[in-house]
Amino acid sequence: EDKVVQSPLSLVVHEGDTVTLNCSYEVTNFRSLLWYKQEKKAPTFLFMLTSSGIEKKSGRLSSILDKKELFSILNITATQTGDSAVYLCAVAYTGNQFYFGTGTSLTVIP
Amino acid sequence: SQTIHQWPATLVQPVGSPLSLECTVEGTSNPNLYWYRQAAGRGLQLLFYSVGIGQISSEVPQNLSASRPQDRQFILSSKKLLLSDSGFYLCAWKLLAGTYNEQFFGPGTRLTVL
Numbered sequence: 052e053d054k055v056v057q058s059p060l061s062l063v064v065h066e067g068d069t070v071t072l073n074c075s076y077e078v079t080n081f082r083s084l085l086w087y088k089q090e091k092k093a094p095t096f097l098f099m100l101t102s103s104g105i106e107k108k109s110g111r112l113s114s115i116l117d118k119k120e121l122f123s124i125l126n127i128t129a130t131q132t133g134d135s136a137v138y139l140c141a142v143a144y145t146g147n148q149f150y151f152g153t154g155t156s157l158t159v160i161p
Numbered sequence: 162s163q164t165i166h167q168w169p170a171t172l173v174q175p176v177g178s179p180l181s182l183e184c185t186v187e188g189t190s191n192p193n194l195y196w197y198r199q200a201a202g203r204g205l206q207l208l209f210y211s212v213g214i215g216q217i218s219s220e221v222p223q224n225l226s227a228s229r230p231q232d233r234q235f236i237l238s239s240k241k242l243l244l245s246d247s248g249f250y251l252c253a254w255k256l257l258a259g260t261y262n263e264q265f266f267g268p269g270t271r272l273t274v275l
Binding site: 092094141148150152154 | 193195197202203204205206207210212220251263264265266267268269
């Protein structure tokens, strides 16, 4: 059965810490892996990864995909309280459909 | 630029009542459209997706139905709500053309069935 698993389920860190969020997947007809940030409402898009080993970076956030080992990581450096959110990983398959993981809840304490 | 609208933002309905949630997209043509449900503390569950007018694919058997009467309009309905239908309903779109396009989400509707 296809699935997307995120770890850890939740994480509490202090401002300034660096965190690594994990996403592993087993999906037939993989197309791309996406990361989203969800605060109180709708998820907002962060990254889309299609190729192994190529890091995508946006400010303090970065992500990389390993298509051989079937996982991705999302790194956040120098965390701030505004980074507190649920981070969702999704895998696109067949071009039209998406599996979502259950998310990692990150809390950044001042 | 593209925008996606959902309404209502929140809804409280009694068990057994009907439901109609609406989603519209502006600024793009022929998008793929999606309905997801997110239960408290859970991930997003894909309910329906549509690649065109009148074309609906259902991912899970359930008490809900979807319709796409116009290119940029996607409606989620139920004839009789169940308690288990409570959750956060999200509509999303992606470009139909191309395989590697990300999804963009609407603001969501929080539904509570009492």
